[in-house]
Amino acid sequence: MEKTQPRRTRLKKIQWIPVVAGFLKKDNRILVGQRPENNSLAGLWEFPGGKIELGESPEEALARELSEELGIEAEIGELKLSVTHSYNDVGIVILFYEVLFWKGEPKAKHHLMLEWIYPEELKERSIPEANKKVLQKIFKALGVPWRKSS
Ligand code: DGT
Numbered sequence: 001m002e003k004t005q006p007r008r009t010r011l012k013k014i015q016w017i018p019v020v021a022g023f024l025k026k027d028n029r030i031l032v033g034q035r036p037e038n039n040s041l042a043g044l045w046e047f048p049g050g051k052i053e054l055g056e057s058p059e060e061a062l063a064r065e066l067s068e069e070l071g072i073e074a075e076i077g078e079l080k081l082s083v084t085h086s087y088n089d090v091g092i093v094i095l096f097y098e099v100l101f102w103k104g105e106p107k108a109k110h111h112l113m114l115e116w117i118y119p120e121e122l123k124e125r126s127i128p129e130a131n132k133k134v135l136q137k138i139f140k141a142l143g144v145p146w147r148k149s150s
Contacts, residue, residue, distance in 0.1 A: 016091040020062040021049030022099040033111030070106035080141040085130035
Protein backbone atom coordinates (compact mmCIF):
# COMPACT_ATOMS: atom_id res chain seq x y z
CA MET A 1 0.00 0.00 0.00
CA GLU A 2 1.23 3.50 -0.80
CA LYS A 3 2.26 5.68 2.10
CA THR A 4 0.21 8.84 2.51
CA GLN A 5 2.19 12.06 2.55
CA PRO A 6 1.77 14.49 5.43
CA ARG A 7 -0.79 17.07 4.32
CA ARG A 8 1.46 20.03 4.98
CA THR A 9 5.23 19.95 5.09
CA ARG A 10 6.86 22.67 7.08
CA LEU A 11 9.84 23.98 5.17
CA LYS A 12 11.44 25.66 8.11
CA LYS A 13 11.16 24.72 11.76
CA ILE A 14 11.04 27.70 14.02
CA GLN A 15 12.85 27.94 17.29
CA TRP A 16 10.72 28.55 20.40
CA ILE A 17 12.23 30.75 23.09
CA PRO A 18 10.88 30.88 26.65
CA VAL A 19 10.45 34.40 28.05
CA VAL A 20 9.26 35.59 31.45
CA ALA A 21 7.74 38.98 32.31
CA GLY A 22 6.46 40.56 35.52
CA PHE A 23 3.32 42.51 36.43
CA LEU A 24 4.54 44.92 39.13
CA LYS A 25 1.63 46.84 40.64
CA LYS A 26 1.55 49.99 42.77
CA ASP A 27 -1.51 52.15 43.54
CA ASN A 28 -3.57 50.65 40.69
CA ARG A 29 -0.75 51.28 38.23
CA ILE A 30 1.62 48.84 36.56
CA LEU A 31 5.25 49.21 35.67
CA VAL A 32 6.27 49.31 32.01
CA GLY A 33 9.62 50.02 30.42
CA GLN A 34 10.56 51.32 27.01
CA ARG A 35 12.80 48.88 25.12
CA PRO A 36 16.27 50.25 24.45
CA GLU A 37 17.77 51.29 21.11
CA ASN A 38 19.86 48.71 19.24
CA ASN A 39 17.48 46.03 20.48
CA SER A 40 14.72 44.12 18.78
CA LEU A 41 11.40 45.98 19.10
CA ALA A 42 13.25 49.16 20.18
CA GLY A 43 11.04 51.89 21.62
CA LEU A 44 8.10 49.62 22.42
CA TRP A 45 6.68 49.54 25.95
CA GLU A 46 6.93 46.17 27.68
CA PHE A 47 6.66 44.48 31.01
CA PRO A 48 10.09 43.99 32.59
CA GLY A 49 11.56 40.52 31.97
CA GLY A 50 13.53 38.57 29.40
CA LYS A 51 14.62 35.17 28.17
CA ILE A 52 14.99 32.19 30.48
CA GLU A 53 18.59 31.01 30.50
CA LEU A 54 19.67 27.40 30.49
CA GLY A 55 19.24 25.77 33.89
CA GLU A 56 16.96 28.46 35.34
CA SER A 57 13.41 27.99 36.50
CA PRO A 58 11.01 30.65 35.16
CA GLU A 59 10.82 32.24 38.63
CA GLU A 60 14.63 32.33 38.95
CA ALA A 61 14.89 33.86 35.49
CA LEU A 62 12.36 36.58 36.31
CA ALA A 63 14.02 37.39 39.65
CA ARG A 64 17.38 37.70 37.81
CA GLU A 65 15.91 39.89 35.04
CA LEU A 66 14.20 42.19 37.56
CA SER A 67 17.47 42.52 39.45
CA GLU A 68 19.44 43.27 36.24
CA GLU A 69 16.86 45.55 34.65
CA LEU A 70 15.37 47.34 37.65
CA GLY A 71 17.87 46.78 40.47
CA ILE A 72 15.26 45.27 42.79
CA GLU A 73 15.10 42.06 44.78
CA ALA A 74 11.69 40.66 43.91
CA GLU A 75 9.50 37.88 45.22
CA ILE A 76 7.90 36.20 42.24
CA GLY A 77 4.19 35.49 42.70
CA GLU A 78 1.60 33.55 40.75
CA LEU A 79 1.73 32.69 37.08
CA LYS A 80 -1.10 34.81 35.67
CA LEU A 81 -0.98 34.31 31.91
CA SER A 82 0.92 32.51 29.18
CA VAL A 83 1.06 33.65 25.58
CA THR A 84 2.62 32.28 22.41
CA HIS A 85 3.61 34.42 19.48
CA SER A 86 5.72 33.80 16.41
CA TYR A 87 7.64 36.40 14.47
CA ASN A 88 9.30 35.25 11.20
CA ASP A 89 11.55 32.41 12.17
CA VAL A 90 11.30 32.55 15.91
CA GLY A 91 8.53 31.86 18.38
CA ILE A 92 8.27 33.09 21.93
CA VAL A 93 6.37 31.64 24.86
CA ILE A 94 5.84 34.39 27.41
CA LEU A 95 4.97 33.55 31.00
CA PHE A 96 3.57 36.56 32.87
CA TYR A 97 3.94 36.49 36.66
CA GLU A 98 2.42 38.67 39.33
CA VAL A 99 5.07 40.47 41.41
CA LEU A 100 3.61 41.93 44.59
CA PHE A 101 6.65 42.38 46.80
CA TRP A 102 10.14 43.68 46.20
CA LYS A 103 13.01 45.43 47.92
CA GLY A 104 14.37 48.65 46.45
CA GLU A 105 12.93 51.22 44.05
CA PRO A 106 12.82 50.17 40.38
CA LYS A 107 15.37 52.12 38.30
CA ALA A 108 15.83 52.07 34.52
CA LYS A 109 19.11 50.13 34.26
CA HIS A 110 18.19 48.64 30.90
CA HIS A 111 15.14 50.45 29.54
CA LEU A 112 15.15 53.93 28.01
CA MET A 113 12.55 54.88 30.57
CA LEU A 114 10.26 53.32 33.18
CA GLU A 115 6.71 54.45 33.88
CA TRP A 116 3.94 53.50 36.27
CA ILE A 117 0.79 53.66 34.16
CA TYR A 118 -2.91 52.83 34.51
CA PRO A 119 -3.53 49.59 32.57
CA GLU A 120 -6.04 51.49 30.42
CA GLU A 121 -3.11 53.48 28.98
CA LEU A 122 -1.69 50.31 27.41
CA LYS A 123 -4.32 50.71 24.68
CA GLU A 124 -2.62 53.88 23.46
CA ARG A 125 0.99 52.78 23.89
CA SER A 126 3.15 51.08 21.27
CA ILE A 127 3.53 47.59 22.68
CA PRO A 128 4.87 44.29 21.25
CA GLU A 129 2.40 42.50 18.96
CA ALA A 130 2.63 39.47 21.30
CA ASN A 131 1.04 41.61 24.03
CA LYS A 132 -1.31 43.64 21.85
CA LYS A 133 -3.16 40.57 20.61
CA VAL A 134 -3.90 39.44 24.18
CA LEU A 135 -4.47 42.84 25.78
CA GLN A 136 -7.91 41.81 26.95
CA LYS A 137 -6.39 38.80 28.74
CA ILE A 138 -3.69 41.03 30.22
CA PHE A 139 -6.38 43.32 31.64
CA LYS A 140 -8.17 40.33 33.11
CA ALA A 141 -4.94 38.99 34.60
CA LEU A 142 -4.27 42.42 36.11
CA GLY A 143 -7.74 42.35 37.63
CA VAL A 144 -8.97 45.50 35.92
CA PRO A 145 -12.00 45.95 33.65
CA TRP A 146 -11.34 45.88 29.91
CA ARG A 147 -13.41 48.99 29.39
CA LYS A 148 -13.56 51.89 31.81
CA SER A 149 -17.10 52.46 33.03
CA SER A 150 -18.07 56.04 32.32
P1 DGT B 1 18.97 39.48 25.40
O1 DGT B 1 19.89 38.91 26.45
O2 DGT B 1 19.48 40.73 24.75
O3 DGT B 1 18.47 38.48 24.42
O4 DGT B 1 17.73 40.05 26.19
P2 DGT B 1 16.72 39.47 27.26
O5 DGT B 1 17.06 38.11 27.80
O6 DGT B 1 16.50 40.58 28.26
O7 DGT B 1 15.40 39.24 26.43
P3 DGT B 1 14.54 40.21 25.53
O8 DGT B 1 13.81 41.18 26.42
O9 DGT B 1 15.32 40.77 24.41
O10 DGT B 1 13.55 39.10 24.95
C1 DGT B 1 12.24 39.02 25.23
C2 DGT B 1 11.49 38.72 23.98
O11 DGT B 1 10.12 38.68 24.29
C3 DGT B 1 11.66 39.80 22.92
O12 DGT B 1 11.51 39.21 21.63
C4 DGT B 1 10.48 40.70 23.16
C5 DGT B 1 9.43 39.71 23.58
N1 DGT B 1 8.39 40.30 24.44
C6 DGT B 1 7.10 40.47 24.07
N2 DGT B 1 6.41 41.04 25.05
C7 DGT B 1 7.28 41.24 26.07
C8 DGT B 1 7.12 41.83 27.38
O13 DGT B 1 6.06 42.31 27.82
N3 DGT B 1 8.25 41.86 28.15
C9 DGT B 1 9.46 41.36 27.72
N4 DGT B 1 10.49 41.44 28.56
N5 DGT B 1 9.62 40.81 26.49
C10 DGT B 1 8.53 40.76 25.70
